[in-house]
Amino acid sequence: MSIKANDPSRQSWLPVSEDSDFPIQNIPFGVFLTRDDVITIGTRIGDTAIDLGAMHQLGYFRDIPLTDDIFLQDSLNDFISDGKKTWRLVRNRIAEVFDKRNPELQQQEEHRKTVLFSMDEIEMQLPVQIGDYTDFYSSKEHATNVGSMFRDPDNALLPNWLHIPVGYHGRSSTIVPSGTPVRRPNGQTLPQDSDQPVFGPSRRVDFELEMAFITTDANKMGEPIPVSEAEDYIFGLVLFNDWSARDIQKWEYVPLGPFLAKNFASSISPWIVTLDALEPFRTSSPPQQPEPLPYLRQSGKHSFDIALEVDLIPDGGTPATVSKSNFKYMYWTMAQQLAHHTVNGCKVNSGDMMGSGTISGPTPDSFGSMLELSWAGSKPLSLPGGISRVFLEDGDTVVMRGHCNKGGLRIGFGEVRTKLLPAPGLKHL
Numbered sequence: 001m002s003i004k005a006n007d008p009s010r011q012s013w014l015p016v017s018e019d020s021d022f023p024i025q026n027i028p029f030g031v032f033l034t035r036d037d038v039i040t041i042g043t044r045i046g047d048t049a050i051d052l053g054a055m056h057q058l059g060y061f062r063d064i065p066l067t068d069d070i071f072l073q074d075s076l077n078d079f080i081s082d083g084k085k086t087w088r089l090v091r092n093r094i095a096e097v098f099d100k101r102n103p104e105l106q107q108q109e110e111h112r113k114t115v116l117f118s119m120d121e122i123e124m125q126l127p128v129q130i131g132d133y134t135d136f137y138s139s140k141e142h143a144t145n146v147g148s149m150f151r152d153p154d155n156a157l158l159p160n161w162l163h164i165p166v167g168y169h170g171r172s173s174t175i176v177p178s179g180t181p182v183r184r185p186n187g188q189t190l191p192q193d194s195d196q197p198v199f200g201p202s203r204r205v206d207f208e209l210e211m212a213f214i215t216t217d218a219n220k221m222g223e224p225i226p227v228s229e230a231e232d233y234i235f236g237l238v239l240f241n242d243w244s245a246r247d248i249q250k251w252e253y254v255p256l257g258p259f260l261a262k263n264f265a266s267s268i269s270p271w272i273v274t275l276d277a278l279e280p281f282r283t284s285s286p287p288q289q290p291e292p293l294p295y296l297r298q299s300g301k302h303s304f305d306i307a308l309e310v311d312l313i314p315d316g317g318t319p320a321t322v323s324k325s326n327f328k329y330m331y332w333t334m335a336q337q338l339a340h341h342t343v344n345g346c347k348v349n350s351g352d353m354m355g356s357g358t359i360s361g362p363t364p365d366s367f368g369s370m371l372e373l374s375w376a377g378s379k380p381l382s383l384p385g386g387i388s389r390v391f392l393e394d395g396d397t398v399v400m401r402g403h404c405n406k407g408g409l410r411i412g413f414g415e416v417r418t419k420l421l422p423a424p425g426l427k428h429l
């Protein structure tokens, strides 16, 4: 089935500014509270939010086999379960309804009042109920930087790294949408030059610039997903700030890996941009040497050219762009990650989320964490107004953005914006 929604020549009757991340070719999916406090599944064109629940009730999807309440839900999980064919039919239909040349909704004023909202009338929610969350470690530059700082610059990558998309199981209960503030965590750390741990607020709170993909029900327990089919089970992507406490991480991670340094918060952008919408921006990933084992081998283009940037805004201060990276730097592709994740028979469900791992590029201005940008705290970052940072301070806001641009077509993710609040008091501890 063709992806008619991607037609680059199509224009919408809704206003879309030239630098918008959300032209009619994007049609992302999200969940929001309307001005009437109703929760619904929706999409967005320009700065107009579109209530898909209301559109469905008014009959605009009558030719697509959908259950009556598919969009009247507080998560996208059931819609995602319907599979790729349904996602395509729905995106194609939305593109048709909002096409400049189509009068059907455009000329129904009463319907327009029910279906359309301005962005400031709605409140974005978490788009999926995330069952399981896995985080990979798939940027070679990031793994090399971290290995150089914490172990040995001459053997920065551990021997498994070039053979396995290394990952760990995270925790979904503390994944929050853009705009939700995050508290600095308390925890156990080992001060330098000490052999006894102390307890208190982390002093090395960091962001991780990542993207995450959301899956549909992909397999039965015991059945691997072949790498050649894996992309069919990926619904779409979001921007992902995987908050980390480096000092807690350093003390706790041996021998079982990340734990409390990672599960206090992770933030995502609220609109899921479908893999279909990203089709025009496919690109090659870095060459893989040595060649991976057969179950991970792919040919063709399986990465996406998505420009990413991170702004740091001190409390009341000026935003400063501290990193510019790109999703295409990832060494392991999403398909390889999903094939590896299920090669042992692990089951993947609708609404599961897989983080890419920090996306660092080859140059110091493209590093995706403060850990790397300040080289473990040894090189403070200068910000406007004489401010400097090695890690994040209370009141800092971190904003991540991402977009694709090719031949004048821009498809973006909006942003994930999060303020870091002080650690909770210790009176109960």
Ligand code: MN
Pocket: 135, 208, 210, 242, 355, 357, 358
């Ligand atoms: Mn991470």
